[in-house]
Amino acid sequence: MFKILSAAILAMLLALPVWAQDSGSVGNNYPPQPARGNVYYAWANVLRVDPVYDLAQVRPPTQNCYPQRVVTEDHSNTAETLLGAVIGGALGHTMGQGNGRRAATIGGAIIGGVMGNRMGSRPQSSSQTRCRENLNESPRRRIIGYDIEYRYHGDIYMSRLNYDPGDRLRIRINITPAD
Numbered sequence: 001m002f003k004i005l006s007a008a009i010l011a012m013l014l015a016l017p018v019w020a021q022d023s024g025s026v027g028n029n030y031p032p033q034p035a036r037g038n039v040y041y042a043w044a045n046v047l048r049v050d051p052v053y054d055l056a057q058v059r060p061p062t063q064n065c066y067p068q069r070v071v072t073e074d075h076s077n078t079a080e081t082l083l084g085a086v087i088g089g090a091l092g093h094t095m096g097q098g099n100g101r102r103a104a105t106i107g108g109a110i111i112g113g114v115m116g117n118r119m120g121s122r123p124q125s126s127s128q129t130r131c132r133e134n135l136n137e138s139p140r141r142r143i144i145g146y147d148i149e150y151r152y153h154g155d156i157y158m159s160r161l162n163y164d165p166g167d168r169l170r171i172r173i174n175i176t177p178a179d
Contacts, residue, residue, distance in 0.1 A: 038176060040174075041170060042152065042171055043168045043169070043171070044151060044152040045167070045169075046165055046167055046169050047149045049148055049164055050147040052143065052144055054144045055140070056139070056142055057138075057139055059138075060138070061133055061134070061135060063131045063132070064131065064133075066129070066130060067127045068128055068129075069125055069126075070126055070127070070128050071125045072126070080116040084112040084117065084119070085110070085113035085116065086112070088108035088109050088111050088112015088113065088115065088116075089105050089106075089108050090108070092108020092109065092112075144162075145162050146162070147160050148169060150171075
């Protein structure tokens with residue numbers, strides 16, 4: 001017990017001159033604060049902070065929309081069909097005699113109706129918006145941590161943290177006897 005206590009006091013006494021020497025660089029250096037057992041907390045000056053990146057493949061869905069011309073035929077041409085059937089029937093009636101005339105009239109009406117229907121069909125064009133979904137893979141950088149270089153009592157240390165500590169870093173000092 002006496003050895004542990006004397007080692008802690010000796011470490012504190014040795015740290016005071018170095019602490020006084022480093023205190024002018026930041027202005028807010030505090031002496032180590034005692035905690036439980038052999039653990040102390042102090043402040044170190046941060047010299048450099050480098051973000052550590054990781055590349056992640058991200059697929060943001062995008063839509064590619066464009067106008068497309070669509071042609072449709074109007075099949076609701078009843079008047080043209082009837083007019084064609086009447087004209088075809090009249091032309092067929094002028095041909096033949098007896099039962100042949102009747103067949104020619106019916107045939108002319110059918111052929112005239114079909115011709116009138118086809119001639120009455122009008123193509124109509126309109127513009128419709130079509131969309132296509134694109135899945136583009138793009139690498140994105142994201143920060144996964146920070147490599148920190150800091151000075152404590154004249155020595156330089158490096159650590160990786162998951163946050164940016166700023167100008168000062170609170171450190172934990174654990175004093176244990178060497179074998």
